[in-house]
Amino acid sequence: MESSMYNNLRKLITVIDELRDIGLQKYINLPRICVVGTQSSGKSSVLESIVGIDFLPRGEGIVTRRPIEFRLIHIKEDNSDLKHWAVFEDDKSKKYTDFNEVRETINKLTDELAGINKGIIDDPIILNIYSTSCPDLSLIDLPGITRVPLKNSDQTDDIERLTREMAIRYVKDPRTIILAVLPANADMSTSDALQIARKVDPKGLRTIGVITKIDLMDRGVDASKMLMNDEITLRLGYTGVVNRSTADIKKGKSITESLKSELIFFQNHPIYKKLPPTLYGTASLTDKLTKVLLRHIKNILPDIKFEINEKIRLINEKLYELGTNVPLDANKKTQLLWSMITDYCEIFKNTLKGKYDKRLQVFIENNDILCGLKVRTIFNEFLDEYVGVNATSELTDYDIDDAICMHEGDSLPGFPSPDTFEFLILPHLKKIHGPVFNCLDKVSQTLEILSQKIATRILNRFPQLSEQVLELSQTILIREKENTRIILENFIEAETNYLFTNDASYLIEHGSIINSNDDESNDGTNQDYNSGTMHGRNKKMAPGLINSNHDIMSNSTNNITNINSSSGGGNMNNNSSNSNNMIQNKFYNNIMSEQEYITGKAAKFVSNAQKSVMNMWNSKDKKKTRYNAQFIQEIRRRLDCYFNIVLRNVRDSVPKMIGYFLIRKLQEKMQFELYSDLNSEQKLYELLNEPAHVVKEREILNKQLDILKKANHVLTKDPNITSINLDLFDANFEQDLMEFQKNLKNANKQMTSGHGHKQNLHNSAYVHSSTDTNTNLSTKRNQIQNRNVSPAVVNTTIIKQTSLTNQKMGSSNYMQHNHINGNKN
CATH class of the missing domain: 1.20.120.1240 (Dynamin, middle domain)
Incomplete structure (x- = not known):
């Protein structure tokens, strides 16, 4: 199972390295591990122990003045005498087998850009290391947090701000795993590494704590609370290591010997030997880094693939907008x-x-x-x-x-x-x-x-x-x-x-003068038109006058009709002519008298009408219209x-x-x-x-598109790369973390009996917080033999020693719950 896991890891690491090689990191953030810590906290020593090779510059003051990206590639052992070598990304044609020369080249590349007078610059050196003793990892060593500039150096007074901002720029990306290095002989609450990690990763989901200089702590003081995640909680916990001292380096103590001494130190220590072996040792740290990075890459690859395709689409649209190059032919x-x-x-x-x-x-x-x-x-x-x-x-x-x-x-x-x-x-x-x-x-x-x-x-x-x-x-x-x-x-x-x-x-x-809605009947229309229309209108104006006139005219007409009728149509006899003349004279006399009567009546009507009109116009209370409201x-x-x-x-x-x-x-x-x-x-x-900036923009976009297409090809070479089965590993890893939190509570009760009540409350709060943060903890409880052993980390001797230790401890999960209780009894 271990072999299968590391084969899968190698595949994923290779994919990420290929993506970096083609330059994808310029446009898309890739998974990586960044090492942060204060100056002289032991970052470089931790990295050398992980690699298993002594190759980094050393000295007083700030030594790492440029970020250094290490791409570690584990190779299988064979009959060849060549066990490890290095290649700088800027000059892949040269293979370095002498790591003293690698150290000198790092110093040279640093001085070229940062200057020889201790200046700091944010321009990483990329170093590929192939070795039988190193794991498959990619790490970035950052300049340590420096509080005070060196005298007579190129460092400015704001050196602390510059180094902090550089560290934050590298670790703020959610795809970056933070390796926070802090010395055991310093207060954790003032650790610059933890402060930076907490700022960008407040829940501690992607931060691994590394406690160095445990062997240099004052007598009677130990780092057990730190290692057991009891003081400042991190989701991935802490691992303690013992690095080579300056005296050891001067004596020529090798990395292999240092790893043996480290293991002996923890196993013989009265406090640390009671802790689970996963909490201390470079081997445990490397194993944890490997597994965390494996899970991290596997989860992030689908997002990277989606982001690549999205950028390809956007660039194609932009290139379509810019068009092709201008032809020369007319x-x-x-x-x-x-x-x-x-x-x-x-x-x-x-x-x-x-x-x-x-x-x-x-x-x-x-x-x-x-x-x-x-x-x-x-x-x-x-x-x-x-x-x-x-x-x-x-x-x-x-x-x-x-x-x-x-x-x-x-x-x-x-x-x-x-x-x-x-x-x-x-x-x-x-x-x-x-x-x-x-x-x-x-x-x-x-x-x-x-x-x-x-x-x-x-x-x-x-x-x-x-x-x-x-x-x-x-x-x-x-x-x-x-x-x-x-x-x-x-x-x-x-x-x-x-x-x-x-x-x-x-x-x-x-369309008609009278609204159809106002017509009551069509009967008698001609009669109204001949005699009633004007009569009706005049009746409103002078009813008395109209009625009198109507009676007179009616009587006159009747009289004339009677005369004509009696005359037989106009054939009068001579004998009656005189009588007729008398009748006519009388009739006309009557008419004249009636006309005089009518004239008097009319004059009176006109006078009354004039008075009415004058009263209407002189009225201050109400003004009347000439035409009625309906009209x-x-x-x-x-x-x-x-x-x-x-x-x-x-x-x-x-x-x-x-x-x-x-x-x-x-x-x-x-x-x-x-x-x-x-x-x-x-x-x-x-x-x-075309203006020059358009030509330049098209050139840049085509170059970026070429990189993205190559990256897409890398991810599609193996269609199953994003579906590697890590369920068993993830379940065990998550289960171990959960068991670890539970057993810490019981262990602290026995180890700190004098402060049991207070300690129990603290651990209970932590367990509750950890459970809330990690809801995807697996319920599988499969035990893994030799969990702390990685074939890519240590040599055969160390592997044997670690295996024997695990066998004595029952080869259980991280917590080794029964073993701890047994030792305490």
Whole structure:
């Protein structure tokens, strides 16, 4: 199982290294392990112990002045004498087998950029190390946090801020595992490494603590609480290590010997020997790093693949927008010009029509795609404020009555003139003029803005061409706008100055002088017309006069009829002529007397009427109209109805005219006129001249696209790379962590009996916090033999010693719960 796990790890590490080799880290963050800590905290010594080779620079003060990225590649042992070598990324042609030379090269590369006077620079050195003793890991050693600049050095007074910011830049990426190195002989609460880790990883989900210098702690003091995650909690816990001292290095003590001494130290220590072996030793640290990185890479690879594909899509869209390189041939330049003008005009049309065009997604923003909807909205809102509003709402009955009287002139009253209607309706029709041309201006402005945005985006690679196309487009737009304005002016003049309609509703409701709703019956119509109409009207004016006149005329008519009847149709006898003359004289005398009576009555009626009129006009309390309310209301209804008819015609016709004579004509003429004006050899040379920044941008994008395609190829070479089965490993690892938290509680009760109550509360709080943070803990409880042994970490002797130790401890999980309790008894 261990062999299978490390084979899977090698596959994943190889993929990440290949992605780094092709330069993907410039565009996408890749999984890595960053080592942070204060100056002289032992970071470099920890790294050398993990690698198993002595190769890093040493000295007083700050030694690591450039980030160093180590790519560790474990190789299988064979009969070859070559067990390990190194290759710098900047010069892959040279293979370093002497690691003293590697140390010198690191110093040389550091001095070249950071200077020889202890300067610090953020430009990493990339070193590939192949060895039979190193694990498959990728680590970055960062300059230590420095509080005070060295005297007579290139370090500035803000050296602490610079080193902190550099560390934060590297570890803030969620895909980075933090290896926080802190010395055991210093207060954990003041550790710079933990402070930085807590800032970017507040839950401690991707931070591994490494406690160094445990062997240098004061007598009577130990780091057991630190190792058991009892003081400052980290999700991945802490591991204690013992590095070589300065004296050991001077004596020439090797890494292998140092690892043996480290194991002996922990196993013979009265406190540490009671702890699980996974909490101490470089072998345990390397094993933990390997497994954490394996799980980390496996979980992140799908996200990396998705991000690569997304960037490829975005770059392709940008390259499509920039277009290909400008051809040198004149015919191809002409084709390019025609293609770009065609794209410009088609996108302009499709945007207005709301037609789907994938090019719109590349060149045009979402708000601009709605340009057609904006034009439609302008048309829909045109004269919307007059809909449902009566035109005569501001006119009183007196205004209408005065207008009728004004236009009667000296003609017979009761027959309103058409001039009255025109006088009353024209002021309201004139209100339409402003909104009509305002609508034209709004649509024209929308088209102008759209052409500007399309020209700027589609033709941005050719600024001069974009400027010329935009200028010509504006010229065509202005010309068609003026033509449309003339058409609209004529249309509005006709609508407002010539009153006519064939509207059926108007003709039915208002086409006759008497409203059909007021007709009670058609019976006796001729009689009313011959005798009743004027009689009825005059009756209202002078009922007494009309009645008298009617009686007299009726009597006179009857008398005359009787005379004619008695005369036999006009054949009178001579004998009766005298009597007839007498009768006629008497009749005419009666008529004269009746006429005198009527004249007197009429004079009296006129006098009374004059008094009534004077009283009406002199009245201060109430003003009366000459025409009755029913007649005025009919005029009002006709005015409102006709205004609504004109309003409907204008709201329908004006958008059609603007849409056809402006928008449609602009679309039809734009492409031909642009191409005709710009298609000349001299203009082609001037207009199709790309600026340098466009050429540079295309070059950068093509290079980036090439890297992303290579990265995508790396991930697709092995389709199953992202589905490597780590369930068993993850379950055991998570289960061990959970068991570790549970057993720490029991262990602390026995080891700190004097402070049992307080300690128990602290551990209980921690266990609860840890359980909440890690809800995906597995329920599998499979035990793994020799869990702390990695074939890629230590030599055969160390492996044997570790195996024997595990056998004595029952080869259980991390916590070794039974063993701890047994030792305590």
